[in-house]
Amino acid sequence: MDDGRERRRALAPGSLAMLAPILLVTAVAAWASLRFRGFAVAGNSMLPTLAEGDWVLVDERAYRGRLPRRGHIVIADDPRLPGRQLVKRVEAIDLHRQVMLAGDNPEESTDSRHFGPVRSQTLRGRVRWRYWPLARFGPVR
Template sequence: MKEETRNEILEWIKSILYAVVIAIIIKTFIFNTTYVIGDSMYPTLHEGDRLFTNKLVYIIGEPKRGDIVILKAPDKPNVDYIKRVIAVENDEIKISDGKVYINGKVLDEYYLKDGLYTHGDIDLKIPKGYVFVLGDNRKFGASKDSRYFGPVPVKSIKGKAVFRYYPFDNRFGSLYK
C-alpha cells in the first residue's frame, strides 16, 4: 500500500473518531432525544412524538413556569416523565373547582383544550429547590404528576424539551410560542 493511501485512510479514521467523540459529548452533556410514550401531555404532545431536549439549560438557569421538562419519575426508578412546570419555588399553588391558581391568580393555560377540568384539590407553597409539574392532559387519571407525588426537586429534572422533530406534520418545530 502506498504511503499516500495509508495516510488518507488514517485521516479518515481520525475524522470518524473525532465525530463519534463529539457526538457522545453532545448527547451526554448538551442535547438528548426523547420519545413520548402515553398521552399525559396531550394535546401538546402525542404518543410517538420525538423531541430534542436541552440538558444544559438548567445547569446555567432555573426552570420557569410553562417549561416542558424531562424528569426522573419520583415513583418509578429508571423511568422518566415528561411534564409541564406549573409552579416554581416560593409560588403558592391552588387547584380548586377545576382551575389552577398561582399566587392567587388563575393561571392562563393556553396550551390546554378549552373547558378542560383540572382534577384535584391542592393548596400549598412550593419549597426552595422544587417545582410543581402537571401533564397537559387533565382528564381524571390521565397523568401521574405533582397532584399524585407532590413537588419534585429541581435536581431530578434532566432537561427541557425544546423541539419536536418527528412526525413531519404541522406540529413539527419549537414547543414554545
Template structure:
C-alpha cells in the same frame, strides 16, 4: 496599495478562522447543553405533545414555570416523564408553598396524567432536560 495587501492578508486569516470558530461554537454548545432525544409515551401532554412524538431536549440549569421538561419520576427512579412546570419554589399550590428547588409538574391533559398531583413536587435536580422542539413526526415539527 498597503490597504489592498492588508485586506488580502486578513481575508486569508478570516477564511481559515471562520470554519474553526464555527466548529468550536458547535462543540462548546454540545458540551454545555448536551442535547438528547426523548419519546413521548401516552397522552398526558395532549394537545401539545402526542404519544410517539420525538422531542429534542437540552440540559439546562434554569427551569421556569411553563417549560416542558424531561424529569425523573420520584417514585420510580430511572423512569422519566415529560411534563410541564406549573409552579416553582415560593409558589403556593394545593395547600402548600413549594420550597426553593422544588417544582410542581403537570400534564397538559390533567385527567390522563400521572404528575405532581399524584406524587407531589419534584426536586429541580430530577430534571434531566428542557424540551426545545418536537422533531418527529415531521408533519408536526414545531
C-alpha cells in the same frame, strides 16, 4: 459523443444545488445530535402539546446554573420509579426549588397532584423541539 459530454458538464452545477440542502440538513442534524438528546414520548398526559410517538429534542444543559420556569416542558426523574423519566410541564416553582409538575391533559395525567413536588435538581432538561412526525416539526412550547 461531444453532445453527451456537454450534457454531463451542464448537469454538474444543478446537482451541487441539489446536494447543498442535503448537506445543510445533515450538518444541522449532526449539530442537534450533539447539542440535544432525543426522547420518544409515550403516553397521553401531555396532549394536545405532545402526542404518543412524538420524537423531541431535549436540552440537557437548560438547567445548569439556571432554574426552570413556569410553563417549561421538562424531562424529570420519576419520583416513584427510579430509572424512568417523565415529561411534564412546570406548573410552579417555589423558593426552595420545589417544582410542581402537571400534564397538559389533567384527565389522563399522573403528576404532582399525586406524587407531590419534585426537587429542581431532578429535572433532566427542557423539551425544545419536535422533529418527528415531520408534519408537526417545530418548537415545543
